[in-house]
Amino acid sequence: MSHLHQTLSSNQAPSTVEYGGDEISAIVLDPGTAWTRAGFAGEDTPKSVIPSDYGVIDAVGDEPRKLFIGDNDVHAIRPGMEIRNPMSDGIVSDWDTAPLLWRAAITSRLTTTLAEHPLLMTEPSWNPPKNREKTIEIAFEDFDVPAFYLAKSGVCAGFASGKATGLVIDVGASNISITPIHDGLVLRKGCTRSPLGGSFLSDQIRAYFASAAIPLTAHYQVLSKNAVEAWKPADAVYKTFAPGQEPTDSYKRFQEERVLTEFKEYTAQVWTGPGPLPPSTGAHDAATSLLSTTGRPFEFPDGYNLVFNSERHRVAEGIFHPPSMLTNYAGHPDPSSTLGLNALIHASMKDVDIELKQLILNNVVITGAGSLVYGFTDRVNAEIAAAFPGPRVRVMAAGNSVERRYAGWLGGSILASLGAFHQLWISRKEYDEHGAGIVEKRCK
Amino acid sequence: MSGFQDVRDVMDISGPSESTPRAPPLKKQKTVEKRPDGITRELFALLGENPPPVAIVENKFKEKPKWMGKANPWEWKDFTNPARTDSLILRHWERKSKEPPDLEYRFSKFDVKVDIPTYSDGEYEILKDLDWSREETDYLFDLCREYDLRFIIIWDRYDFPNGKSRSVEDLKARYYSVCRSLMELRTPLNRMSPEETQIFNMLNFDKERETSRKKMANVLFARTPEQVKEEEMLLAELKRIVTNQQRTLEERKDLFNRLEMPSSQGSIAGYTGSQGLAALREFMVNSSDKNKKRKSIAMGANTGADGSQPSPAVASISEKASTAIAASQKEAIQPKKQARKLSGEEMKEYGVIYHDKLSQGIKFRSSMVATNVKGGTAQKVSQALAQLEIAQRLTMPTSKTIQKYEQLQSNVGILLDTKKLLEKVEQELRVLKAQQDAAKEDT
Numbered sequence: 066m067s068h069l070h071q072t073l074s075s076n077q078a079p080s081t082v083e084y085g086g087d088e089i090s091a092i093v094l095d096p097g098t099a100w101t102r103a104g105f106a107g108e109d110t111p112k113s114v115i116p117s118d119y120g121v122i123d124a125v126g127d128e129p130r131k132l133f134i135g136d137n138d139v140h141a142i143r144p145g146m147e148i149r150n151p152m153s154d155g156i157v158s159d160w161d162t163a164p165l166l167w168r169a170a171i172t173s174r175l176t177t178t179l180a181e182h183p184l185l186m187t188e189p190s191w192n193p194p195k196n197r198e199k200t201i202e203i204a205f206e207d208f209d210v211p212a213f214y215l216a217k218s219g220v221c222a223g224f225a226s227g228k229a230t231g232l233v234i235d236v237g238a239s240n241i242s243i244t245p246i247h248d249g250l251v252l253r254k255g256c257t258r259s260p261l262g263g264s265f266l267s268d269q270i271r272a273y274f275a276s277a278a279i280p281l282t283a284h285y286q287v288l289s290k291n292a293v294e295a296w297k298p299a300d301a302v303y304k305t306f307a308p309g310q311e312p313t314d315s316y317k318r319f320q321e322e323r324v325l326t327e328f329k330e331y332t333a334q335v336w337t338g339p340g341p342l343p344p345s346t347g348a349h350d351a352a353t354s355l356l357s358t359t360g361r362p363f364e365f366p367d368g369y370n371l372v373f374n375s376e377r378h379r380v381a382e383g384i385f386h387p388p389s390m391l392t393n394y395a396g397h398p399d400p401s402s403t404l405g406l407n408a409l410i411h412a413s414m415k416d417v418d419i420e421l422k423q424l425i426l427n428n429v430v431i432t433g434a435g436s437l438v439y440g441f442t443d444r445v446n447a448e449i450a451a452a453f454p455g456p457r458v459r460v461m462a463a464g465n466s467v468e469r470r471y472a473g474w475l476g477g478s479i480l481a482s483l484g485a486f487h488q489l490w491i492s493r494k495e496y497d498e499h500g501a502g503i504v505e506k507r508c509k
Numbered sequence: 510m511s512g513f514q515d516v517r518d519v520m521d522i523s524g525p526s527e528s529t530p531r532a533p534p535l536k537k538q539k540t541v542e543k544r545p546d547g548i549t550r551e552l553f554a555l556l557g558e559n560p561p562p563v564a565i566v567e568n569k570f571k572e573k574p575k576w577m578g579k580a581n582p583w584e585w586k587d588f589t590n591p592a593r594t595d596s597l598i599l600r601h602w603e604r605k606s607k608e609p610p611d612l613e614y615r616f617s618k619f620d621v622k623v624d625i626p627t628y629s630d631g632e633y634e635i636l637k638d639l640d641w642s643r644e645e646t647d648y649l650f651d652l653c654r655e656y657d658l659r660f661i662i663i664w665d666r667y668d669f670p671n672g673k674s675r676s677v678e679d680l681k682a683r684y685y686s687v688c689r690s691l692m693e694l695r696t697p698l699n700r701m702s703p704e705e706t707q708i709f710n711m712l713n714f715d716k717e718r719e720t721s722r723k724k725m726a727n728v729l730f731a732r733t734p735e736q737v738k739e740e741e742m743l744l745a746e747l748k749r750i751v752t753n754q755q756r757t758l759e760e761r762k763d764l765f766n767r768l769e770m771p772s773s774q775g776s777i778a779g780y781t782g783s784q785g786l787a788a789l790r791e792f793m794v795n796s797s798d799k800n801k802k803r804k805s806i807a808m809g810a811n812t813g814a815d816g817s818q819p820s821p822a823v824a825s826i827s828e829k830a831s832t833a834i835a836a837s838q839k840e841a842i843q844p845k846k847q848a849r850k851l852s853g854e855e856m857k858e859y860g861v862i863y864h865d866k867l868s869q870g871i872k873f874r875s876s877m878v879a880t881n882v883k884g885g886t887a888q889k890v891s892q893a894l895a896q897l898e899i900a901q902r903l904t905m906p907t908s909k910t911i912q913k914y915e916q917l918q919s920n921v922g923i924l925l926d927t928k929k930l931l932e933k934v935e936q937e938l939r940v941l942k943a944q945q946d947a948a949k950e951d952t
Contacts, residue, residue, distance in 0.1 A: 453730075
């Protein structure tokens with residue numbers, strides 16, 4: 066019986082001075098669209114972070130299918146190597162490869178004996194039951210772990226900031242998700258998301274380059290370069306490939322993505338308001354004069370460099386105000402029906418009980434690498450404060466970029482190293498008894 | 510000290526040093542003892558009693574730590590958690606000890622469960638509710654158990670097949686009403702212990718009130734920026750008023766004190782001359798000024814002015830004044846006669862009121878309500894007014910309302926008197942009738 070042991074009385078709060086940690090050498094795995102993070106519970110950063118994109122050369126004749134996983138492998142130039150991603154919309158869509166990626170993330174740096182370590186995995190709040198069952202199946206059947214738990218990444222991100230109640234705004238690669246949490250549980254009715262994450266921002270930048278006829282080159286294409294003046298054509302020697310030896314288009318795009326990431330980190334900036342970015346009215350638009358900040362230069366891998374003014378604000382504006390997104394590329398989200406970040410927050414708060422609204426708005430947590438774009442948190446802060454003038458709004462975002470990027474993993478690490486958590490693991494015995502359906506019952 | 514000794518050494522004076530008492534060398538020894546390493550004796554002597562202004566770094570190795578004995582070994586050990594129903598074996602690092610290994614896992618004490626009551630089929634008959642089916646009630650109680658009574662989470666996850674949509678208050682109301690009924694069913698109200706009664710009363714959930722409270726909270730939450738700003742401004746204003754209130758009260762008191770003038774009855778004719786004014790001044794300085802210091806200064810000034818020979822200017826004025834006094838006495842009466850008699854309408858227009866009698870000093874009009882009724886009736890009148898919920902003291906005592914109030918008072922008094930008289934007459938009538946009846950029967 067579970068209740069034969071001594072427990073605290075229900076009206077007694079646990080002591081705050083007591084150390085609650087008890088590390089059992091559990092592994093925490095946080096699979097995302099851009100990166101798959103793995104590490105030991107109780108540590109503050111994941112030891113193993115690998116790109117979720119992998120290279121694949123499909124089977125030809127007798128040659129079996131070849132996979133290239135991890136930073137060292139996936140960036141190498143190989144003719145015919147396609148770059149693929151097992152995730153879509155933040156959840157696993159390719160169940161053949163995802164487990165291989167996960168295993169690689171763990172075994173490359175942490176341990177080869179998966180059977181000795183309990184495994185905690187994170188999942189987005191919209192993960193369907195089928196996927197969750199599939200995940201637990203892989204953990205027990207494939208990885209053969211002794212115990213398993215599936216935690217919501219929103220809740221984990223809240224824990225990483227020390228919040229059990231709050232509003233988690235996670236700007237991931239594939240989408241922006243808003244998760245209201247209360248007492249460490251997700252408020253399902255308030256979960257919202259829209260596909261305006263990091264990839265969207267990359268696409269916007271790419272579309273802007275296309276519209277402004279700015280050539281985008283990847284690092285691998287350049288053999289050598291000479292310094293040139295701003296706005297002058299590049300003076301570089303490009304790599305040539307023999308026919309049949311060229312890298313694939315997906316590889317090219319993947320490598321270009323790295324340049325776009327550099328642009329996001331270095332040049333792009335979110336218009337901090339007040340209000341949305343003034344619309345563009347030609348070459349010398351109102352916004353340019355309004356933006357007192359001077360332009361920021363950016364140099365492409367081939368040495369071509371130029372200064373970006375209001376454009377660096379314009380590319381990020383679609384996140385907050387979808388109608389102003391660039392639409393000159395295929396597969397862009399619908400500008401009129403997609404919810405911008407402020408509309409998402411509104412939609413999320415609408416279904417939260419009034420009792421909690423105040424508390425939740427006082428604990429807004431921003432995480433995800435996408436939120437590291439310059440000015441992002443200021444804009445979110447301004448938007449929330451304008452949308453909810455009554456209550457006191459407090460937005461928290463870790464200043465440390467590592468903490469911001471790996472908040473989901475970090476929360477999982479905290480959770481799995483707590484002594485009181487160890488009664489929540491789904492053990493192998495329980496899995497054998499109840500089957501995969503137990504994950505719905507236990508991981509709420 | 511040592512500097513002195515150095516001089517002695519240099520001068521080669523040895524005799525007197527021996528003859529000096531024993532105390533100084535002792536002192537010297539003390540200072541030498543205090544002297545830290547890395548500082549010369551001479552320099553230290555210059556420092557005197559004061560500690561050195563800079564920290565002196567000692568080039569010394571850290572002391573070897575004193576180990577208590579052998580290092581305490583740790584071991585990678587299996588453990589089971591009694592809070593689990595399966596006997597999952599996990600492993601963690603533990604201090605190696607000789608104690609029996611079957612010590613309970615220390616985090617199992619956090620496995621706290623909320624006590625949710627269960628009910629039997631028989632009991633459910635009483636707990637029935639038209640709005641709730643047995644299945645849905647069971648479902649609700651299962652959720653309560655699962656989420657430890659976090660009603661907001663329960664409401665969030667609530668998904669009863671083909672069920673109505675329920676608000677948080679609906680769920681709470683059902684849960685608490687079932688708990689309350691169950692409690693009453695198991696222990697009748699009169700047999701409950703005080704603690705149980707307290708719990709029983711706590712289980713009373715007022716759904717209407719809670720709903721309206723949340724509605725109001727919603728309104729508060731949905732305020733516009735303008736409303737929020739206005740509220741902030743009002744709050745700041747309130748704060749300002751509260752902090753200023755004390756000061757305002759004091760100022761007002763001061764003002765009232767100033768207004769309490771000496772009696773002003775009689776004509777001002779006496780003060781129109783300089784002599785009269787001087788007399789008035791003396792009177793005011795003596796009577797109204799309570800500040801002794803100020804008074805003495807004023808008196809000094811006064812005597813200075815009066816004691817000395819009057820200056821020509823003063824003299825000429827007094828001369829003129831003395832001739833004027835007689836004339837002014839006549840004139841003073843003349844303007845009074847000339848004052849135009851105002852008609853009733855004009856009086857109303859200009860707000861002029863004549864009072865029959867006014868005592869000196871300042872008074873509030875409300876305290877001047879004449880009591881037209883006297884004696885025992887006065888008390889009855891006030892009782893009657895209290896019954897009619899008319900305040901004893903008017904909140905807005907204008908002359909009109911005071912007039913009406915007085916009228917009301919006297920009217921009530923008359924009515925009461927009449928009533929008393931009527932009762933008396935009726936009583937007499939009854940007595941006489943009785944006597945008459947008795948006389949009839951006799952005959």
